[in-house]
Amino acid sequence: MGLYPVADATGYGLVRRDEDGAVLEFLEKPERPVAGEINAGIYVLERSILDLVPDRQMVSIEHQVFPRLIGQGLHGLPLEGYWKDIGTPARYLTATWDILERHVRTALGEDLNPERTWVAEEAEVAVEARIEGPALVEEGVTIGAGAQVGPRAVIGPGCEIGQGATITSSVLHRGCRIGEAATVQGAIVGAEVEIADGAPVAPGSVIGAGDKIAA
Secondary structure (H helix, E strand, C coil), X not given: CEEEEECCCCCCCEEEECCCCEEEEEECCCCCCCCEXXXXXXXXXXHHHHHHCCCCXXXXXXXXXXXXXXXXXXXXXXXXXXXXXXXXXXXXXHHXXXXXXXXXXXXXXXXXXXXXXXXXXXXXXXXXXEECCCEEECCCCEECXXXXXXXXXXXXXXXXXXXXXXXXXXEECCCCEECCCCEEECCEECCCCEECCCCEECCCCEECCCCXXXX
């Protein structure tokens, strides 16, 4: 089990291990900020462990399987470097910006130009459109005249950004259609979403795949 040290374990729960790495105890989420090691969600398991998962039942491996392995060979390995829990929309976006802003080293980050933008050769960007880094525009994207993309924007493959639209601090997944003069700020937009002309998408919004947003 990969473990990661944090300064505040509230919201996670702690894993206590001995000097040899053997896991001794799982502690519930502390009520007060406390430092310690948490389960990073990275595992190397023997295939036989899956026999402990009941057939055709919903099972939490963290709560229903791992506690049974204490004293049975379960060990924790401390991890170094960058790690981020992306289990909430806010943390998902933060991890995305960390990549685009090169707070963590990735192959994508290395490909960004000095303006911290990457635009696929297959993308079609109107001369009057503006892309402000950090931003990523993938293949098959079309961006209309007067549109602004970024700062902090990821535009997935095949998206269409209408004239005069604004996309900031947001991630658009594959195949989205953003209407003319629409505004998307601080949002996560699922695949194949359609946003009408002039529609506003407020910060903190999470739009499910295939949804349609009216003006």
